[in-house]
Amino acid sequence: MDKQELLTQLYDSILDTEPEAAAAAAQAAIDAGVDAMEAIEVASEAIAEIGDMFEAGEIFLPSLMLAGEAMKQSMAILSRHLHSGQATQTKAKVVIGAVSGDIHDIGKNLVATMLSVHGYDVIDVGVNVPPMEVIDVALREKARFIALSALMTTSMPYQQDVLNLLTETGARNRFFVIVGGGPVTSDYARRIGADGWGNSAVSAVRLCDRLLQSQETPPVSATFVQE
Amino acid sequence: MPRQGFRNRTPWQMLPEAQIDALHEGALRVLAEPGILFEDAWALAFLAQQGCTVDEASGRVRFPRQLVAACLAEAPKQFTLAAPNRANDLHLGGDRLYFTHSSGMQSIDLDTLEPRRPTRQEYIDCIRVLQALPHLDHLGCYPYFGFDDLPDVLAVPAGVALHMQYSDKHQITACSNDAELFTFQMAQALGQEIAGTIGSSPPLTWSSAAVASARRIVEAGYALTTVDGSMMGGTGPATVPGSVIVSTAEHLAMVVLAQCLRPGQRMLIGHFSAPLNMRSGSPAFGQIGSSLNNAMFNQLWRRYGLPLSNGSPGYVNAKGIEFQAGYEKGMAAIAAALSGVNSMLLHLGVANELTAHPVQAILDDDIAGMVGRFISGEEMSEETLAVALIQAVGPIPGHYLNQAHTRKWWRKEQFTGATADTQTYAEWQEGGKKTAFDHARARFASILAAPEQRFTTPTQDAELERILQEARRYFEKRI
Numbered sequence: 075m076d077k078q079e080l081l082t083q084l085y086d087s088i089l090d091t092e093p094e095a096a097a098a099a100a101q102a103a104i105d106a107g108v109d110a111m112e113a114i115e116v117a118s119e120a121i122a123e124i125g126d127m128f129e130a131g132e133i134f135l136p137s138l139m140l141a142g143e144a145m146k147q148s149m150a151i152l153s154r155h156l157h158s159g160q161a162t163q164t165k166a167k168v169v170i171g172a173v174s175g176d177i178h179d180i181g182k183n184l185v186a187t188m189l190s191v192h193g194y195d196v197i198d199v200g201v202n203v204p205p206m207e208v209i210d211v212a213l214r215e216k217a218r219f220i221a222l223s224a225l226m227t228t229s230m231p232y233q234q235d236v237l238n239l240l241t242e243t244g245a246r247n248r249f250f251v252i253v254g255g256g257p258v259t260s261d262y263a264r265r266i267g268a269d270g271w272g273n274s275a276v277s278a279v280r281l282c283d284r285l286l287q288s289q290e291t292p293p294v295s296a297t298f299v300q301e
Numbered sequence: 302m303p304r305q306g307f308r309n310r311t312p313w314q315m316l317p318e319a320q321i322d323a324l325h326e327g328a329l330r331v332l333a334e335p336g337i338l339f340e341d342a343w344a345l346a347f348l349a350q351q352g353c354t355v356d357e358a359s360g361r362v363r364f365p366r367q368l369v370a371a372c373l374a375e376a377p378k379q380f381t382l383a384a385p386n387r388a389n390d391l392h393l394g395g396d397r398l399y400f401t402h403s404s405g406m407q408s409i410d411l412d413t414l415e416p417r418r419p420t421r422q423e424y425i426d427c428i429r430v431l432q433a434l435p436h437l438d439h440l441g442c443y444p445y446f447g448f449d450d451l452p453d454v455l456a457v458p459a460g461v462a463l464h465m466q467y468s469d470k471h472q473i474t475a476c477s478n479d480a481e482l483f484t485f486q487m488a489q490a491l492g493q494e495i496a497g498t499i500g501s502s503p504p505l506t507w508s509s510a511a512v513a514s515a516r517r518i519v520e521a522g523y524a525l526t527t528v529d530g531s532m533m534g535g536t537g538p539a540t541v542p543g544s545v546i547v548s549t550a551e552h553l554a555m556v557v558l559a560q561c562l563r564p565g566q567r568m569l570i571g572h573f574s575a576p577l578n579m580r581s582g583s584p585a586f587g588q589i590g591s592s593l594n595n596a597m598f599n600q601l602w603r604r605y606g607l608p609l610s611n612g613s614p615g616y617v618n619a620k621g622i623e624f625q626a627g628y629e630k631g632m633a634a635i636a637a638a639l640s641g642v643n644s645m646l647l648h649l650g651v652a653n654e655l656t657a658h659p660v661q662a663i664l665d666d667d668i669a670g671m672v673g674r675f676i677s678g679e680e681m682s683e684e685t686l687a688v689a690l691i692q693a694v695g696p697i698p699g700h701y702l703n704q705a706h707t708r709k710w711w712r713k714e715q716f717t718g719a720t721a722d723t724q725t726y727a728e729w730q731e732g733g734k735k736t737a738f739d740h741a742r743a744r745f746a747s748i749l750a751a752p753e754q755r756f757t758t759p760t761q762d763a764e765l766e767r768i769l770q771e772a773r774r775y776f777e778k779r780i
């Protein structure tokens with residue numbers, strides 16, 4: 075197979091939402107001496123197309139999730155073969171989790187997948203995560219965003235706790251804090267002083283893009299709202 | 302004498318027995334591998350003592366078959382839940398069917414359909430309607446997640462107190478966030494029985510909060526309702542049988558825990574699955590898949606014999622009080638009833654779990670009546686076969702309107718909904734072309750126009766208030 079065919083195979087395996095095939099295609103490309111950076115660019119094009127297809131209603135969640143997995147597996151192989159000085163281009167690092175007391179994770183997982191599909195480096199800290207733990211991970215990972223999901227009126231106050239703790243520990247200006255989840259409204263987000271609020275996984279991506287493109291630093295002057 | 306509910310003497314069999322065996326076998330295999338995750342140190346130690354294989358590090362508990370069988374045998378197959386008014390007692394299990402309500406986070410504005418937080422008075426009005434509806438046999442969780450500026454953590458205790466004040470029906474209440482520390486005190490203070498609900502965390506997990514609540518329910522001597530909630534394709538397999546196996550394994554694990562804790566513990570098994578909306582990731586409430594799921598689950602669990610409840614008929618995908626809500630609830634209710642469920646959530650919920658309104662409950666009460674009438678079936682006797690009558694009336698010009706037999710039987714045979722339009726076309730045109738929704742609004746107004754009934758004494762009210770204040774102090778740091 076020539077280089078072009080190998081890259082097409084990688085591209086197709088992601089569009090076909092086949093993680094194993096994507097890993098195999100990535101390995102085959104490396105084995106044939108294809109430049110890792112070039113392969114990553116091709117994979118990124120494929121996953122961006124997947125994101126567009128999902129937003130357009132042409133594909134559904136299982137395909138989105140599996141394509142995300144295909145991307146992850148091929149990236150794991152390709153990124154090991156980058157030359158020194160080459161770095162993958164991710165937009166920013168996002169630490170995401172469901173707050174204390176909350177084990178709902180379907181929505182959080184969707185947001186995480188959509189963000190990574192759209193070029194963010196996502197670190198998922200899971201569910202029922204105490205405020206300080208989220209902050210510790212965000213500090214350690216030098217994240218740009220903290221994304222907090224809450225599905226219950228009784229767990230929402232923990233979003234505020236994270237913001238308070240950030241302020242108390244003097245780290246509030248290190249992260250854009252965005253919030254979401256069923257009962258979390260834009261009004262509530264404003265009230266607790268979050269930097270952004272979104273009501274879907276698609277809006278989470280637009281929200282992060284907008285915050286990055288804005289000239290603002292956290293905490294922003296007025297909460298960004300993305301429907 | 303308990304509430305009668307309806308009787309379904311010949312439940313619908315969806316599957317042949319051999320396929321029910323396959324579901325049972327599947328659940329037992331899952332209980333053996335990978336087992337159930339208990340996020341609770343006490344449960345791990347306790348289940349190990351009962352003969353389960355416990356992996357402390359991972360929290361996984363594997364259940365031997367004989368233990369599951371013994372605990373299923375131990376669980377009562379029928380039992381009574383006492384209501385404040387004994388005429389509202391429930392006799393759960395067997396062939397009896399009762400109806401209750403679902404819930405919503407908020408109320409809606411009837412004119413604009415916009416969601417909004419209810420006031421305390423609207424919360425009370427909602428309970429008064431539930432109390433008044435003839436086919437609403439017992440109260441369930443909430444109905445709304447709070448009112449006015451009540452702190453959210455107090456929603457359950459405050460709601461339970463209002464239930465006690467404005468209704469004399471039995472209430473099966475939510476246990477979460479330690480609410481039961483206070484709701485059980487309230488029941489004890491008023492000498493009432495209350496039942497508690499805990500939810501599994503699919504797939505295959507019981508949280509420490511659920512275990513803690515289960516222990517409190519069992520220790521208080523109340524009935525325990527376990528509710529699953531696998532979303533097909535999300536937190537359970539996309540297929541109905543696979544998802545039934547996940548739910549069944551979760552319940553069986555809690556049956557073991559509860560029966561070992563207190564042999565003979567009363568349990569109501571609550572099933573609440575829905576397909577996943579593959580665009581949004583939300584539960585696709587109202588889809589017929591929920592009904593297939595209920596029918597299969599109910600048939601399997603009828604074999605085990607424990608009383609059963611279905612939650613999904615109470616939740617729909619429709620956003621307003623309209624045609625879609627009616628067909629989604631109607632189809633789900635008839636399927637659940639036919640397959641032999643003992644209690645179902647039906648009334649009140651408007652848009653999935655997000656909004657609820659008593660006008661919807663009034664319409665739903667007619668669905669309950671129709672479904673109940675259908676499953677009650679027909680009496681077969683000389684008199685209902687009516688051969689002698691048919692012979693006597695003969696062909697035209699004979700007719701039946703002037704027969705004593707008709708006078709005696711027609712009311713028993715017919716069910717007419719309170720909000721269905723039954724006028725002639727001309728009457729309907731002259732009367733302003735009213736819809737079922739208009740009739741339901743009128744009924745809502747007339748229920749609320751009746752004098753407000755209270756079911757507690759001033760001393761009891763003071764006691765409820767004292768306990769609520771205690772709850773307020775307990776939850777202070779979260780208010």
Ligand code: B12
Pocket residue numbers: 175176177178179180181182184185221222223224225226227228252253254255256257271272273274275276277278281404405406446475476477498499500501502503510529530531532536581582583584653654655
């Ligand atoms: C599925 C579900 C469950 C499942 C969860 C499975 C899982 N692994 O996630 C199970 C059965 C385990 C469960 C358990 C419970 N649940 Co529940 N559950 C639901 C349900 C039906 C759907 C939630 C869901 O997944 N929605 C779909 C996802 C895709 O939507 P989403 O999370 O909102 O996410 C989207 C957006 O909001 C946004 N988003 C989400 N997060 C973020 C974050 C950011 C930063 C941004 C920008 C955007 C964003 O993008 C997402 C994708 O588009 C809701 C009711 C409902 N209709 O919403 C109740 C609901 C949330 N649960 C509720 C309750 C009470 C519970 C229990 C306490 C029940 C019990 N007594 O045991 C337990 C709680 C356990 C706990 N400690 O958390 C209540 C909450 C009430 C309240 N007080 O607010 C609800 C509203 C149901 C109800 N009416 O009672 N539940």
